[in-house]
Amino acid sequence: MKLALTLLLSALAAVTAGEIRVGDSMKASSTAGQALLNSARRLENAEEEEDAANFAWIADYSLKFQGCHSLVQWNQEDQNEQDVKLSKKRLVRFRLCPSDSCSDTNAGGCESGYGDYIIDMETYMQAYYQSKREADQQECGGYMENYCNCQNNGDDGYNENKCFYDCIVDAGMSQCYQYAEDLVNEENFNVEQFMECGQLEVNNDNGRRLDQQEAQYFVGPYCSEQGGAINLGMFSDDTCSVPIEDDTFGAYTFKTMTGFDLPYASKSIVGSECSSCTMVNEDENQNNNGDDQQEAELTEVCQTAYTGSGKCEIYLAEGTTRYANSDACTYIEGIKVVREDGMVFFQKAHANAVTTAFIVIFAMAFFAMGFYVWYLRTRLNVKPDALL
Numbered sequence: 001m002k003l004a005l006t007l008l009l010s011a012l013a014a015v016t017a018g019e020i021r022v023g024d025s026m027k028a029s030s031t032a033g034q035a036l037l038n039s040a041r042r043l044e045n046a047e048e049e050e051d052a053a054n055f056a057w058i059a060d061y062s063l064k065f066q067g068c069h070s071l072v073q074w075n076q077e078d079q080n081e082q083d084v085k086l087s088k089k090r091l092v093r094f095r096l097c098p099s100d101s102c103s104d105t106n107a108g109g110c111e112s113g114y115g116d117y118i119i120d121m122e123t124y125m126q127a128y129y130q131s132k133r134e135a136d137q138q139e140c141g142g143y144m145e146n147y148c149n150c151q152n153n154g155d156d157g158y159n160e161n162k163c164f165y166d167c168i169v170d171a172g173m174s175q176c177y178q179y180a181e182d183l184v185n186e187e188n189f190n191v192e193q194f195m196e197c198g199q200l201e202v203n204n205d206n207g208r209r210l211d212q213q214e215a216q217y218f219v220g221p222y223c224s225e226q227g228g229a230i231n232l233g234m235f236s237d238d239t240c241s242v243p244i245e246d247d248t249f250g251a252y253t254f255k256t257m258t259g260f261d262l263p264y265a266s267k268s269i270v271g272s273e274c275s276s277c278t279m280v281n282e283d284e285n286q287n288n289n290g291d292d293q294q295e296a297e298l299t300e301v302c303q304t305a306y307t308g309s310g311k312c313e314i315y316l317a318e319g320t321t322r323y324a325n326s327d328a329c330t331y332i333e334g335i336k337v338v339r340e341d342g343m344v345f346f347q348k349a350h351a352n353a354v355t356t357a358f359i360v361i362f363a364m365a366f367f368a369m370g371f372y373v374w375y376l377r378t379r380l381n382v383k384p385d386a387l388l
Helices: 002-016 031-060 121-147 160-171 174-185 251-258 282-287 300-307 329-333 353-379
Strands: 061-074 086-098 115-120 218-223 230-235 310-312 337-340 343-346
Touching: 031 061, 031 300, 061 218, 061 300, 086 121, 086 218, 086 300, 115 121, 115 300, 115 329, 121 160, 121 174, 121 218, 121 300, 160 174, 230 251, 310 329
Parallel strands: none
Antiparallel strands: 061 086, 086 115, 115 310, 218 230, 337 343
């Protein structure tokens, strides 16, 4: 269909330009030209409807973080001697589970009817954090606006965000603690800007300013050692491959420089909850008077993650999508995960079974040959210094 659409649009362009002639002429305003234009529009609409249909099934699914994985690769952006030669490529593995069977407490999310996917961490984190902030703004921001009395009465030292944070803590809304804390720190450190590796600029009067001759520092997300969490760390290179050596991925150095703790240094940015791929808009729901027939809108993280990911959809229920993609199944299968009590651990590489078997066989043959030589020497009374 795409090829047909391309050819038809090319033909239409030629008609519009007057390049195609039947007899003396064939103009776009002619009956034939209008028919060709209408056909092109119908094909274009059909193409858009087909693409929408291929994504529509995701609205009934929820995204479940499976873990992360790091691999070392050659730094293609190496430009000078100071640049690192080997950089770390970080990948995120996630699963799309049917929303009605997705479990927050089950590390796998679901046992059947799912698709597995893998994507680079920076793309995933940018979309994830943006969607997370929007959801938090809707839930936590709405509470702050309606129930927290945080209006400045002329106090020069008044901090509205600190007032919001105290209000959230007093209300016991633990799900909003991190959101409120990010608001307090946002004046000096915008977490969202560091969902990809970015240079740290210290402009906080409470912290130590960096001179131009001092080393540069960078902050970005990295995969925890066991692979079940994504944290923020401080690095000495612009690929966030070389961590600051203070045993905490730069958290201590960060606080020394800025005067406050590095957000998400010990707590994972990504949670274990099932995140619905359907965007909930309370205003539209109210205006819709409870009509459930309105078209579902997909969240940013589901759209971005699904579009840019390697896919393994062999376990999706038959008929879920018209074109199940299995291109990344082999690669994903090579990244084994072990799930224990809701935590995801990436399995270390194991020796190949065939290779191990050959090693064992050759070792046994070697010892058998040695024993046979010893037997011959003893049996035939060969002198110790004699050659066999």
